[in-house]
Amino acid sequence: MNQYKNHTCAICGKTYYACSSCENIRSFQPWRTITDTRACYKIFLILNGCNKGYIHNADAQKQLKNCDLSQLHTFVPHIREAIQKIFEKEETDYDKKDSRLF
Numbered sequence: 001m002n003q004y005k006n007h008t009c010a011i012c013g014k015t016y017y018a019c020s021s022c023e024n025i026r027s028f029q030p031w032r033t034i035t036d037t038r039a040c041y042k043i044f045l046i047l048n049g050c051n052k053g054y055i056h057n058a059d060a061q062k063q064l065k066n067c068d069l070s071q072l073h074t075f076v077p078h079i080r081e082a083i084q085k086i087f088e089k090e091e092t093d094y095d096k097k098d099s100r101l102f
């Protein structure tokens with residue numbers, strides 16, 4: 001076994017192995033170069049979208065509730081803070097209007 005752990009998950013901070021040469025192959029699942037699991041990648045996409053303004057804070061909250069956050073305390077500190085910030089943020093008037101649909 002020479003599969004050393006050469007990547008660190010951008011979300012949970014765990015180290016894992018992913019083939020470096022695979023990073024250049026398009027057909028290879030690109031999330032493997034960013035996070036160790038699909039669950040972590042889902043969180044990554046939500047935070048990224050929220051950061052760039054693609055995802056509304058209220059939507060990010062809803063989406064994060066569907067993610068496994070049971071290991072939140074072990075996540076990378078700035079990721080943990082970003083998630084906590086999303087949950088702390090008050091809904092804006094726009095969000096409130098929007099959430100009546102649900």
Ligand SMILES: [Zn+2]
Nearest residue numbers: 009012036040
């Ligand atoms: Zn992870």
